[in-house]
Amino acid sequence: MIPARLLAAKCRTMSEGVVLWTLCTRADFKPSQLLPLQALSRTLSVGCADCTKHREPPGKRPLSEKKMKKHFVDRRRVLVRGGHGGSGMSCFHSEPRKEFGGPDGGDGGDGGHVILRVDQHLKSLSSVLSQYQGFSGEDGASKNCSGRGGTALYIRVPVGTLVKEGSEIVADLSHPGDEYIAAFGGAGGKGNRFFLANDNRAPVTCTPGQPGQERLLYLELKTMAHAGMVGFPNAGKSSLLRAISNAKPAVASYPFTTLNPHVGIVHYAGHQQIAVADIPGIIRGAHQNRGLGLGFLRHIERCRFLLFVVDLSQPEPWTQVEDLKHELEKYEEGLSERPHAIVANKIDLPQARAHLPQLQAHLGQEVIALSALTGENLEQLLWHLKKLHDAYMEVELGQSHQPLRW
Numbered sequence: 001m002i003p004a005r006l007l008a009a010k011c012r013t014m015s016e017g018v019v020l021w022t023l024c025t026r027a028d029f030k031p032s033q034l035l036p037l038q039a040l041s042r043t044l045s046v047g048c049a050d051c052t053k054h055r056e057p058p059g060k061r062p063l064s065e066k067k068m069k070k071h072f073v074d075r076r077r078v079l080v081r082g083g084h085g086g087s088g089m090s091c092f093h094s095e096p097r098k099e100f101g102g103p104d105g106g107d108g109g110d111g112g113h114v115i116l117r118v119d120q121h122l123k124s125l126s127s128v129l130s131q132y133q134g135f136s137g138e139d140g141a142s143k144n145c146s147g148r149g150g151t152a153l154y155i156r157v158p159v160g161t162l163v164k165e166g167s168e169i170v171a172d173l174s175h176p177g178d179e180y181i182a183a184f185g186g187a188g189g190k191g192n193r194f195f196l197a198n199d200n201r202a203p204v205t206c207t208p209g210q211p212g213q214e215r216l217l218y219l220e221l222k223t224m225a226h227a228g229m230v231g232f233p234n235a236g237k238s239s240l241l242r243a244i245s246n247a248k249p250a251v252a253s254y255p256f257t258t259l260n261p262h263v264g265i266v267h268y269a270g271h272q273q274i275a276v277a278d279i280p281g282i283i284r285g286a287h288q289n290r291g292l293g294l295g296f297l298r299h300i301e302r303c304r305f306l307l308f309v310v311d312l313s314q315p316e317p318w319t320q321v322e323d324l325k326h327e328l329e330k331y332e333e334g335l336s337e338r339p340h341a342i343v344a345n346k347i348d349l350p351q352a353r354a355h356l357p358q359l360q361a362h363l364g365q366e367v368i369a370l371s372a373l374t375g376e377n378l379e380q381l382l383w384h385l386k387k388l389h390d391a392y393m394e395v396e397l398g399q400s401h402q403p404l405r406w
């Protein structure tokens with residue numbers, strides 16, 4: 001149970017459009033004093049007069065969910081070819097009054113590689129084309145001039161891109177700045193100078209450049225986030241993400257409003273950031289590809305801990321948790337065992353309050369009851385999120401792994 005003294009304050013700084021959460025303590029605080037978020041920020045006077053005036057940061061209008069769906073691509077088939085090596089040159093040194101100047105044909109330049117590079121700002125594979133041809137090296141020239149090597153061609157991919165060749169995983173680009181050489185450029189040819197030998201003082205042989213490597217790769221994006229919100233359609237996952245972060249997924253009263261994952265960053269005081277992913281709704285039989293199916297269960301795989309979001313206004317809400325765990329377990333063994341918290345949303349509705357004790361009794365574990373709509377008890381979720389994150393960091397650092405940073 002969260003110590004009642006913990007409070008959260010929300011402040012949107014205009015310049016960054018960031019929601020900053022400060023967990024602070026007040027010795028005299030009682031649970032009954034928990035206030036809706038709007039009231040809370042007024043009570044604590046978090047020192048941001050602007051945030052009351054301007055709720056939305058100015059700028060581009062966000063894309064609609066439908067348009068975003070068009071732009072969101074999480075699989076791509078790419079044919080990559082390294083650059084062709086430049087040809088070697090065959091020629092002889094020529095100078096007035098100098099006979100037998102000798103061979104001086106330069107080597108061709110190497111072809112450029114095609115390299116996949118992680119760009120933290122990309123969220124989807126939509127900008128990746130179906131074919132890439134690396135830059136060719138220049139041909140060698142006379143006077144022993146070697147051709148210039150082809151420059152590398154970079155393909156920008158988002159964090160969490162898995163590279164497959166056939167069914168084999170050849171690279172996992174899970175950190176910003178990670179690179180993988182998708183196709184090597186061909187080696188440049190040799191000029192006739194290279195073939196100069198004691199028994200052959202005037203070679204005419206030169207070799208052509210080699211073609212670059214050609215590979216057919218499959219790119220697969222698995223959303224990377226610290227926490228993944230898993231729940232049935234309409235449970236209020238997107239509303240919750242909007243409430244705690246600066247992400248703006250669409251919210252509507254019909255199921256499957258969210259069609260692709262959204263990642264929101266929760267900013268804590270001290271520059272700590274926790275990435276939370278809103279995963280599209282999961283229904284019974286998702287592991288057999290029902291609803292939005294397997295395509296989205298895939299995005300949960302990479303989340304380090306989970307938030308099971310339950311619609312508390314529905315009768316027998318514990319069955320939602322059981323079903324969600326069942327679907328995750330069927331998809332990948334052990335997935336439902338990840339560190340998690342149970343979030344019971346819509347506590348503002350009268351029937352929801354009545355369901356809460358039953359849910360707690362059935363699950364036998366702590367339930368974070370809150371309302372994404374009114375902001376009630378959000379601070380408890382933030383506190384749990386931080387606790388799960390700290391535990392994850394401890395485990396990763398203990399195993400000398402590089403923890404996921406945002």
Ligand SMILES: Nc1nc2c(ncn2[C@@H]2O[C@H](COP(=O)(O)OP(=O)(O)OP(=O)(O)O)[C@@H](O)[C@H]2O)c(=O)[nH]1
Nearest residue numbers: 234235236237238239252253256257258281372373
């Ligand atoms: N009363 C109440 N309604 C809520 C609350 N949170 C969300 N809702 C409503 O529930 C409906 C669904 O909310 P969403 O956030 O779109 O739900 P979702 O889980 O993202 O749904 P999908 O994207 O379809 O998976 C909307 O009409 C919300 O206004 C809450 O705390 N209280």
Ligand SMILES: [Mg+2]
Nearest residue numbers: 237238257258
């Ligand atoms: Mg949604």
